[in-house]
Amino acid sequence: MPARFAFRRYRLPFRAPVRTAHGLWTEREGLILRLENEAGAIGWGEVAPLQGFGTEGVEAAAEACARLGDTFGAEELPRIPPAFLCLRSGLATALAELDRPEEPETGAARDAYLPVAALLAAGRLGLAQIGPKAEAGFRTFKWKVGVGDAADELILLDDLCAALPAGARLRLDANGAWDRRRAELWLERCADRPVEFVEQPIAPSARRADDLLLGLAGDYPTPIALDESLSGGESVERWLGAGWPGIFVVKPALLGAAPAAWALLAKAAADRVVFSSALETAVGARSALRLAFGWPATSRALGFGVWPLFVDGRFDGPAAGPFLYAESIRRLNVEVLWTALS
Ligand code: MG
Numbered sequence: 001m002p003a004r005f006a007f008r009r010y011r012l013p014f015r016a017p018v019r020t021a022h023g024l025w026t027e028r029e030g031l032i033l034r035l036e037n038e039a040g041a042i043g044w045g046e047v048a049p050l051q052g053f054g055t056e057g058v059e060a061a062a063e064a065c066a067r068l069g070d071t072f073g074a075e076e077l078p079r080i081p082p083a084f085l086c087l088r089s090g091l092a093t094a095l096a097e098l099d100r101p102e103e104p105e106t107g108a109a110r111d112a113y114l115p116v117a118a119l120l121a122a123g124r125l126g127l128a129q130i131g132p133k134a135e136a137g138f139r140t141f142k143w144k145v146g147v148g149d150a151a152d153e154l155i156l157l158d159d160l161c162a163a164l165p166a167g168a169r170l171r172l173d174a175n176g177a178w179d180r181r182r183a184e185l186w187l188e189r190c191a192d193r194p195v196e197f198v199e200q201p202i203a204p205s206a207r208r209a210d211d212l213l214l215g216l217a218g219d220y221p222t223p224i225a226l227d228e229s230l231s232g233g234e235s236v237e238r239w240l241g242a243g244w245p246g247i248f249v250v251k252p253a254l255l256g257a258a259p260a261a262w263a264l265l266a267k268a269a270a271d272r273v274v275f276s277s278a279l280e281t282a283v284g285a286r287s288a289l290r291l292a293f294g295w296p297a298t299s300r301a302l303g304f305g306v307w308p309l310f311v312d313g314r315f316d317g318p319a320a321g322p323f324l325y326a327e328s329i330r331r332l333n334v335e336v337l338w339t340a341l342s
Pocket residue numbers: 173175199200227228249
């Protein structure tokens with residue numbers, strides 16, 4: 001039997017604008033999906049598009065939801081066009097929740113808590129944040145690069161590395177801002193520094209981006225992470241097929257309904273996966289974090305150090321600390337979000 005389907009749209013201002021190499025971002029738009037079956041079980045999903053990642057837009061997703069009518073069944077999922085990556089992800093999540101008895105994934109999770117990467121502000125502001133965050137217990141730090149003046153950022157890299165507590169590591173995220181020359185310069189610099197990886201040095205839209213990324217990954221010792229290059233399950237399968245030796249930053253919200261890609265990742269690269277936020281609400285984050293807690297390898301620090309994120313705190317996931325606890329995920333009450341949007 002198909003389940004009753006409903007969706008609500010949200011537009012949520014961020015507490016502070018998010019600054020990346022793509023510019024300033026001030027609010028999040030998306031959809032919350034709700035399925036309810038005859039037995040009264042409820043499944044939640046979220047559509048949190050990031051068009052910079054090649055997903056559909058929120059408008060198109062909302063129109064597609066309206067066309068679904070007020071029921072939806074698992075047999076309809078394959079009919080959602082592949083280009084609707086986020087809608088497919090959200091519907092697949094909601095369907096899976098319908099079939100799942102009370103919260104077994106987190107309840108039976110191997111790890112009761114997972115480490116979280118501390119997000120540092122871009123530029124010099126990030127430097128002053130290391131001390132307090134280290135004090136709080138963070139040992140993985142993430143710093144956006146390709147945002148300000150390149151020469152200044154390179155000098156700052158040394159200051160940041162010097163400020164790290166013993167054993168800590170730094171993730172750099174260029175959000176595709178560099179060309180090959182600049183990426184090489186940075187990767188040379190990173191080679192003997194405590195840099196865990198350099199994320200998306202080259203934009204996926206750059207000429208011969210895939211070859212360039214594979215070349216850089218082979219030429220330098222610091223691992224390179226794919227983030228914007230991963231959009232949809234096929235992209236994951238393609239990179240695995242190409243023998244990608246680096247890290248996969250996976251935003252489950254953007255992968256589409258992709259069981260084959262997940263299975264391949266778990267088999268071939270489980271210890272090279274970083275679960276990461278798409279700056280979605282607690283609905284999407286909850287399903288992403290359940291995956292992380294059930295992942296068959298010791299987790300690298302989660303890219304979920306984003307909360308509090310929204311002006312309306314009801315939409316936030318658990319506040320960012322050095323660890324995320326399975327219990328906090330279990331306690332999230334997503335019904336509250338739904339009601340807030342009525
Ligand atoms: Mg990134």
